[in-house]
Amino acid sequence: MGIxxxxxxxxxxxxxxxxxxxAFGREHEADLVDRLRGLPDTLxxxxxxxxxxxxxxxxxxxxxxxxxxEGRLILGLGPVAVLPEYQRQGMGTQLIRQGLEQCRRxxxxxxxxxxxxxxxxxxxxxxxxxxQLRCEYRVPEGAFRVLELEPGAxxxxxxxxxxxxxxxxxx
Ligand SMILES: CC(C)(COP(=O)(O)OP(=O)(O)OC[C@H]1O[C@@H](n2cnc3c(N)ncnc32)[C@H](O)[C@@H]1OP(=O)(O)O)[C@@H](O)C(=O)NCCC(=O)NCCS
Numbered sequence: 001m002g003i004x005x006x007x008x009x010x011x012x013x014x015x016x017x018x019x020x021x022x023a024f025g026r027e028h029e030a031d032l033v034d035r036l037r038g039l040p041d042t043l044x045x046x047x048x049x050x051x052x053x054x055x056x057x058x059x060x061x062x063x064x065x066x067x068x069x070e071g072r073l074i075l076g077l078g079p080v081a082v083l084p085e086y087q088r089q090g091m092g093t094q095l096i097r098q099g100l101e102q103c104r105r106x107x108x109x110x111x112x113x114x115x116x117x118x119x120x121x122x123x124x125x126x127x128x129x130x131x132q133l134r135c136e137y138r139v140p141e142g143a144f145r146v147l148e149l150e151p152g153a154x155x156x157x158x159x160x161x162x163x164x165x166x167x168x169x170x171x
Contacts, residue, residue: 055083067160080092104149115145
């Protein structure tokens, strides 16, 4: 299966909405992407198979409410979605790896994620508490994670991580 991962283009919007809607089985994440699209420091990549969009990943900047971000750019990963018939074939992994590489190239120092601990651990995400970062949402133990894109990137950084207001209450 030939997979191409590339940046979102203007004509991809409908397909991205569809992929998120189907993968999550609800419109919440698809609508969220529509609200976040085009905001500063966001990154949107699609996975394409035979010219059809079958996967998508989005990153948006977070802030530290009671801490010191010191000019660093910390991005939040999510949502990430792959159509059910293409899951468990490594596409999500490729989207995440290439997404993280793009974040690094854009000058981001770290990426946070809220999701399945085992899945994200394989990319090197550690519990955010280990780096003195807390999540604004009430989340299961170990679900909020962070990855430093360069060693020591978060030194001296601590606080409450807030996602973009477009996330609403995060539900
Ligand atoms: C999560 C998701 C993007 C992964 O995409 P994928 O292409 O299946 O991922 P990969 O094939 O690269 O990796 C699959 C691995 O991820 C893990 N995994 C995938 N989906 C998972 C899930 N919902 N819960 C827990 N683990 C999951 C499995 O351990 C699997 O490993 P295995 O095949 O060795 O068992 C995809 O399952 C999806 O779109 N899910 C619905 C939306 C979602 O929950 N997104 C993540 C939250 S933002």
